Amino acid sequence: MNPFNYSAEQLQAAALDVRRDIITMLVEAKSGHTGGPLSCTDFATALSFRYLNHKPSEPHWTDRDFLFYSIGHVTPVNYSLLAECGYFPLKDLMTFRKLNSRLQGHPHRLDTPGIEISSGSLGQGLSIACGVAKGSKIDKHPRRVFCIMGDGELQEGSCWEAVMFAGHYHLDNLGVIVDYNKRQIDGEVPKIMDVAPLADKWRAFNWQVLEIDGNDMQQILAAYDEMLRHRDRPMVIIAHTTMGKGVSFMEGKAEWHGKPPTMEQGEQALQELGTTYAEWSSRLLAG
Numbered sequence: 672m673n674p675f676n677y678s679a680e681q682l683q684a685a686a687l688d689v690r691r692d693i694i695t696m697l698v699e700a701k702s703g704h705t706g707g708p709l710s711c712t713d714f715a716t717a718l719s720f721r722y723l724n725h726k727p728s729e730p731h732w733t734d735r736d737f738l739f740y741s742i743g744h745v746t747p748v749n750y751s752l753l754a755e756c757g758y759f760p761l762k763d764l765m766t767f768r769k770l771n772s773r774l775q776g777h778p779h780r781l782d783t784p785g786i787e788i789s790s791g792s793l794g795q796g797l798s799i800a801c802g803v804a805k806g807s808k809i810d811k812h813p814r815r816v817f818c819i820m821g822d823g824e825l826q827e828g829s830c831w832e833a834v835m836f837a838g839h840y841h842l843d844n845l846g847v848i849v850d851y852n853k854r855q856i857d858g859e860v861p862k863i864m865d866v867a868p869l870a871d872k873w874r875a876f877n878w879q880v881l882e883i884d885g886n887d888m889q890q891i892l893a894a895y896d897e898m899l900r901h902r903d904r905p906m907v908i909i910a911h912t913t914m915g916k917g918v919s920f921m922e923g924k925a926e927w928h929g930k931p932p933t934m935e936q937g938e939q940a941l942q943e944l945g946t947t948y949a950e951w952s953s954r955l956l957a958g
């Protein structure tokens with residue numbers, strides 16, 4: 672059971688808060704990744720606040736589901752959700768990327784409560800998720816294993832070995848969400864090295880495939896409901912998203928992959944998200 676079990680409306684409100692957190696912590700840090708965290712926000716919020724079986728007060732609870740962020744660079748969304756769920760105080764978000772903070776740019780499993788893998792080197796998370804999913808089957812444990820991947824990340828060959836493994840071993844306790852924002856660090860994915868046709872590729876490896884608008888909460892909920900109902904094969908949700916979603920001047924622009932907004936840009940972004948830097952940073956520092 673998820674401890675929050677939010678409704679669609681509550682998830683939309685929570686996703687807005689997460690976007691405000693992301694902008695505020697990046698302005699404060701003066702470095703970090705903006706575009707990917709904003710494209711992942713809606714489906715990641717739904718996982719943390721409705722589907723994932725977890726206990727924020729007991730991060731290592733043995734009966735938990737596992738959620739692996741294979742794209743380690745999206746820490747702003749990962750840390751925001753951990754803090755909003757109660758793994759650590761909200762005020763920690765204002766230490767993001769600072770010296771001696773436990774919230775570094777790429778996550779460290781031993782430093783930060785709720786982080787399941789140290790990541791940043793792309794192409795490794797799904798292999799780890801496969802190991803946990805296979806191990807859970809051997810143990811006859813009913814847990815689910817989720818893995819968030821990037822479309823640029825899928826250019827890593829190691830991803831496809833893991834996809835083949837999961838398909839071969841019928842890991843029906845494994846669910847992947849691909850953040851298909853069609854942008855990566857150097858530009859547009861189709862121009863750099865195309866990963867399309869994605870659905871056909873996953874199907875060829877014996878996966879069940881769903882394609883959705885990954886920034887539409889109703890479609891996200893329908894996809895996760897289907898994922899939890901479904902048994903016999905692993906399932907991938909190909910989530911078509913927009914890099915920088917929610918901030919007009921960031922949307923669809925690869926240049927926002929790895930840079931933070933300046934204070935001025937942050938104010939503009941936060942205004943679009945219905946708050947200000949002063950208001951939101953005060954909320955975080957008080958939490």
Ligand SMILES: Cc1ncc(C[n+]2csc(CCOP(=O)(O)OP(=O)(O)O)c2C)c(N)n1
Pocket residue numbers: 706707708742744791792793794820821822823824825827850852854855856857914928
């Ligand atoms: C093995 C490896 N190669 C290269 C990089 C550098 N790198 C960091 S993010 C990134 C692009 C990832 O693209 P995508 O998965 O689409 O993430 P998004 O741009 O949507 O955040 C690259 C190449 C890395 N972190 N790891």
